[in-house]
Amino acid sequence: MDAGKLQVEIVTPQGVVYRGEADGVVAPGVEGYFGVLPRHAPTIAELGVGEVRVRHDRNWERYAISSGVMHIRDRTAVIMAEAIEAAESIDVERARRAAERARERLRLRLGADVDVQRAQFALARALNRLKVAGAGIDS
């Protein structure tokens, strides 16, 4: 293994999404985005809704994530997430519809707090997917 590289893995319950060497990773921690370079201190961080970026030479690979954990030690960074999608495989139409549905629910039923919270989270996830996919957000 190249000493100046970071071993990155992205693991979901459905399988390993990414495994390879990288120069750095940027991830959405629940307390804000942070960058990880080789020789980063051992860290365990919770990830929130946002964009994970893996830098490989000059290229950035981008992923939309809604929640997860990152485990950094011994020059390896492992991201565990229940749902994470590579930018190019995001279904823009589906994300748009999901955003629309969530907006509709927020407009109509401001009754039960649980539903409102869920709708807000759904909206945030959908908008995040659209953003990572590079699609416009029409409101």
Next chain:
Amino acid sequence: MGTNLRAIRRKIKTVRNIWQITRAMQMVSAAKLKRVQPTVEASREYMRRLTDVAASVAANCPQGLHPYLQQRPVQARGVVVVSGDKGLCGSHNVNLFRAAEGLLASFDEPVRVFCIGAKAIDLGRRRRWDVVGKAAAPGLRDGSREALGLAREVRELYDRGLVDTVHVVYTEFRSPMHRPPAVAQLLPIAAGAAQTDEAVADYLFEPEAEKLLATLLPRAVEARLVNMLLQSLAAEHAARMTAMSAATENAEELRATLTRELNRARQQQITSEILEVVGGADALQQSG
């Protein structure tokens, strides 16, 4: 004689139909098993890593802070019974039910049962268990997501204090030929399971360890139950494949025996017909 031949022919036809059906089911199960197996592997890998991280965080937390790591006084126990939705899979469900009934009988406290799979629901009704939740077994297409939803429901039983322990009766999938029924305690997490042999490294935690543990532990528990559900699913298909392959072989054997019987009966009939013709000719000659 003629009716006997017809009866045997009809039997052969029936056996042939059965042979076709069991062989088709065997092949379908083999294909399904092949599709489930990678998901079992993937969920095991995910569970292992998540448990690993949770253990590292737990090692940095003062003992017994999180309810999942604490044994509270037991007033009611929870048992999750994981069966298949369908039969025709040999002893798969029977072995599992024996393990479940053994476990239930070993508890002194009242037991609340969560039945997963149509067969487990049936058994729960027959045995008059206190069934607090039931669901169909996770399917093939979206198994891991369905399993995750179920895992959440089970975890909520414990969170809401409806049960003070959770055991799972499922089928371990070690290989297609080796799939013993298994009983595991899911909650609270046994002290040994949350320990790590890794020296307590000076990790940076974001957010602080206690908060992190509070989000990690539920997920680790869910991942473990998801893996058990998927193992059970794979084991069911493997069991059906084995059972149907045995049934196909039996049908083949039966068909061979019946065909032999048919040939013998037909020859006998021909022989007796010839004898009748010869006998008739003899009688004519003698009278003539």
